[in-house]
Amino acid sequence: xxxxxxxxxxxxxxxxxxxxxxxxxxxxxxxxxxxxxxxxxxxxxxxxxxxxxxxxxxxxxxxxxxxxxxxxxxxxxxxxxxxxxxxxxxxxxxxxxxxxxxxxxxxxxxxxxxxxxxxxxxxxxxxxx
Numbered sequence: 001x002x003x004x005x006x007x008x009x010x011x012x013x014x015x016x017x018x019x020x021x022x023x024x025x026x027x028x029x030x031x032x033x034x035x036x037x038x039x040x041x042x043x044x045x046x047x048x049x050x051x052x053x054x055x056x057x058x059x060x061x062x063x064x065x066x067x068x069x070x071x072x073x074x075x076x077x078x079x080x081x082x083x084x085x086x087x088x089x090x091x092x093x094x095x096x097x098x099x100x101x102x103x104x105x106x107x108x109x110x111x112x113x114x115x116x117x118x119x120x121x122x123x124x125x126x127x128x129x
Contacts (some may be wrong), residue, residue, distance in 0.1 A: 008056070014022035016057050023054045035061050 006013050012029065015021070020029040024039040025046035033053050042049035048071075052064035067075070 012056055021057045023056045037063055
């Protein structure tokens with residue numbers, strides 16, 4: 001690594017020194033533009049997978065175009081809607097599981113109650129009364 005001082009974080013400087021200088025939209029540092037362009041993590045963690053690649057050393061876009069502010073705002077809005085839908089789904093699923101657990105516990109308590117209620121009847125039958 002050179003002795004020049006960079007304003008990049010140390011891990012980025014270390015990655016660049018090891019040859020990982022191309023950054024994909026999700027922030028992963030890779031060795032080639034093609035690898036950064038086809039990053040599999042971007043499918044999950046980026047709003048613009050495969051759209052652009054940035055040279056981390058120079059900060060220049062080496063493939064594609066950066067999204068505009070309007071596109072970024074739209075992507076954040078879509079992500080917020082998806083997150084809300086996902087949160088609602090998980091809340092519904094959690095409520096369903098809680099209701100099932102309560103129903104199972106209610107049945108168990110009722111079964112124990114009736115066992116205790118008929119305890120002496122069962123005991124009398126066993127003793128031959």
